[in-house]
Amino acid sequence: MTSVIKRRLRKIVGIDENAPPVVSVSDWISQNERGVLPAVTAYVRSLFPFIEWLPRYNLTWLVSDLVAGITVGMVLVPQSLSYAVLANLPSEYGLYASFIGVLTYAFFATSKDVSIGPVAVMSLQTGIVVNSVVDKLGDKYTKPQIAVCLAFICGFIVLAIGLLRVGWIVEFIPQPAVSGFMTGSAINIAAGQVPAMLGLAKRLNTRAPTYDVIINTLRNLPNCTLDAGFGIPALVTLYGIKWGMQWLGNKYPRYSRATFFAGTFRHAFVIIIFTIISWRVNSGYATPRIALVGMVPSGLRAIGQPRITSELIGAMGGDLPVSTIILLLEHISIAKSFGRLNGYKINPNQELIAIGVNNTLGSLFGAYPSTGSFSRSALKSKSGVRTPAAGIATGVVVIIALYAVAPAFYFIPNAALSALIIHAVADLVASPKQSFAFWRVSPLEYIIFVGAVLWSIFYSIESGIYWSLATSVVLLLVRLARPKGHFLGRVRIQPENPEYGGPRDVYVSLEGDKGAIMDVNVEPPPPGVIIYRFEESFLYPNASYINDRIVEYVKAHTRRGKDYSQISAGDRPWNDPGPKNGDEAEQEVQRTRPLARAVILDFTAVANIDTTGVQNLIDTKKEVEKWADRRVDFHFCGILSPWTRRALVAGGFGQGKRRDGTNLEIAPVVKHGGDVSSPQTNMRDRSYEASGSNTPVNDEDSESYKQEKKSQDSSETDLEAGRGVEATAGSGRNSQHTVPLILDACPMFHIDLSDALASIDLSRHT
Structure with a gap:
């Protein structure tokens, strides 16, 4: 009965029946539900330490x-x-x-x-x-x-x-x-x-x-x-x-x-x-x-x-x-x-x-x-x-x-x-x-410090307090509304001690902040791929600013999808006239740049996203695709909050056609003890070893694949992306199983930047 009501509600509000499952308000209530009496008792006891x-x-x-x-x-x-x-x-x-x-x-x-x-x-x-x-x-x-x-x-x-x-x-x-x-x-x-x-x-x-x-x-x-x-x-x-x-x-x-x-x-x-x-x-x-x-x-x-x-x-x-x-x-x-x-x-x-x-x-x-x-x-x-x-x-x-x-x-x-x-x-x-x-x-906080001292000396203590409060709030709002963010490139690290493993990739700023990394050659992403890392939550004070930064960067590093040299001035949009017909240098620059393929957004630092943020993200995608005159995939990695994932799915992100043969949207999670119930979802072509190794193995040859396939066939419950599986209580067995962290319905969500880059089809026309 409950499932029927949910399906009808999803149909009324226009949600696709095949849309991926997301965290719900009822989930939040059930996870945070506490008895009234224990809460009151704990509150009263806390009043008398x-x-x-x-x-x-x-x-x-x-x-x-x-x-x-x-x-x-x-x-x-x-x-x-x-x-x-x-x-x-x-x-x-x-x-x-x-x-x-x-x-x-x-x-x-x-x-x-x-x-x-x-x-x-x-x-x-x-x-x-x-x-x-x-x-x-x-x-x-x-x-x-x-x-x-x-x-x-x-x-x-x-x-x-x-x-x-x-x-x-x-x-x-x-x-x-x-x-x-x-x-x-x-x-x-x-x-x-x-x-x-x-x-x-x-x-x-x-x-x-x-x-x-x-x-x-x-x-x-x-x-x-x-x-x-x-x-x-x-x-x-x-x-x-x-x-x-x-x-x-x-x-x-x-x-x-x-x-x-x-x-x-x-x-x-x-x-x-x-x-x-x-x-x-x-x-x-x-x-x-x-x-x-x-x-x-x-x-x-x-x-x-x-x-x-x-x-x-x-x-x-x-x-x-x-x-x-x-x-x-x-x-x-x-x-x-x-x-x-x-x-x-x-x-x-x-x-x-x-x-x-x-x-x-x-x-x-x-x-x-x-x-x-x-x-x-x-x-x-x-x-x-x-x-x-x-x-x-x-x-x-x-x-x-x-x-x-x-x-x-x-x-x-x-x-x-x-x-x-x-x-x-x-x-x-x-x-x-x-x-x-x-x-x-x-230095900005030092200005607040000096200002508070000077206001107290040359006027009154009250003015020093109000200066401290006002400037602190302004500084907080400025930092929230104008987050720095970074467009990233790759650096390969070779540990000095072999015991720490082999070479690995890290992603650092391409913009070369002074004093950040000296004498290091940062390798840019593949042509047409933009990687942006957020420094703050994506909320209404900074949403428009981040939108402008991404769009401007895309226009500065990729070329137009349309060749404006063959379009007369009268047929061009009034707000986007393009390069002048006689400007050969600009046209040559445009020809040497790649077309935009994909934008990867690192959400590791994003704790919250609101409606304005999602709308600006939609606007960003539209502007980028209009510039490229083609579909541009938006990939996301490092999403920690299920509510952020829910908001992105509501905005139409995360879903799309997966590149054939990729398997990096699956990450191993080891579960100990008991049987497991796997999400009812299509599994990737490959999986990871049950031991937790990052080495891919053939699904048909892996014990974990067989176990998960068996659980998949018998599962009746759709779980939210990232929730994984739950062990059956009381079985008494000590076993290990590999489970998916990202559902097949959300191929544009990734565990990290390496997974996101590996999932992009670089063979598309540039």
Whole structure:
């Protein structure tokens, strides 16, 4: 009954009864069919990665996680205080964001190394949003309320992206764009913190473009205050400890671990030392002599429902895209980097869920937006962290700082915090070696990198992000719409070691790209044969371009089928006048060229083909045959997707008259165990040996031919080209059989270029 319905449907839509069988939608559904309950169960389990590693937690992991967690906590506390100032918020809000971030991430993370919390770039963006909303709405909302609302909205967006499993969108942004944005942002942040480090913050507008801030800072150097006496020594001390510990570790390797941990505590050490000095300098004065952090209330004072209104969301609406992009982009890039470094893979969607939960839940504790930190993640990794549970130890350190040490934060100099920020963001600036590597790999991506840096410096961070995104998308579209592709010729390779076999043919570009293959004579295809290899999928953005390339190449290397010298100018087509009657040179060139015989298209790199691609391929065939004034065969090789084969068959390709005596459309596939059911199709005149050898043997003398012929006579099922045969389950026998990969109904489809060339009848009139 089903077969009758299929035949009627094929007749209704105009499909030939003898057309080759192709993959169907029902085949796709059956191959991808999964039970609903197992899929839901797997999805829910993936939301809580700790279920996989927590039952195996042991004492060794605990010790390593405690060391790493406490180490990161000692760095996180002073950094969070300084980053809160960068976000234009009271210092305690940096601690609020630090506490909730590291705790929630431990339960949702797929990366053991990433440390969640306030970061420089996101803090700067938060400060920009806070100032923007204040400028629009005045004092109707407090700055912490604005920042907390921003955390909730951005976190909710990122959480939705992760839950819907569309985190792959971040893959559209290349690494040079991310590096350029981070470099420009780091320079922007450092330039904005230098005035505070020198005591010039009240004299300058640090919200101006970076180049303007740098110029005004240099102009006001004579006006430095006592704050510079804290800021500059703090910065020198930070770098002195860092470089000193690195030197000692290299000179005395046996103490390298001790020097590493000594270097990691430089942030806490500098803050403690300069806080004590500040306390002594300011004691006895009613008004502090330098800018201080001020009173930091103990405990979690901002717990409660965040204030989220449509008015507030509307006021920050223009900044939400940039803020969300920073939130997810910085985190994913860091997580992937440390995953590659330490030999494990992260789940981008789950990482987005982690930071989404972190920010939405953190808004209940007064946290402003936070994401992964590069410097703290590097520290966590080097400290020997074993699992994400190290974040719990870090959270305990933050809680202790909030409840036990908060009153001591009053005397922390703002200049020292600015020095700490400058020291932290300096690691985000791409080194000259790294930027030169971008140039060597891809000059176009290097332009994206440089552009992102310049836009961030001379305009704003938002413009740097938009430049990175826009140019990355444009570059992707250009590469898709203008694929290079190659017209191929043959090179014969002789292996130096006879054990690797005898000579073999490889196909390389005829166009002689500089630096590709030097001093190698590439043999062109037989006269009238064109071989073209795709570099991209054949889709609507590039279909017309590829069509033009193939047609132009055919016209440049083959002659017309019609002799225009005998046709008067009045009888020639208006759009194709041909050579002038008196142009003997052009006519001689035309006579020496061969007629077009065949076009071979290498589809190895073609993962997808759409309707526009098929239509342009049909147009290409028509134009080539019109030029040649004869039938020109189109052969295809390297088709990997059954849907690509289905599309080509629907366009009328693949079918045609096979050259008599050819056998190269059959490739051996060895099946082990059981009887086989072969496709009901005419077999080639020859087959390959059942052992898998490439040596042809006579069909009548081969055991495989007899077995397949027997199976063919008894088979009732038509299988799709390329699917081969299926072994009968449960037979228990261990046998080998040769089966066809290409059906006889599709003689223009081939396994590789050698098969395609061998199938062309070179005896046709040239």
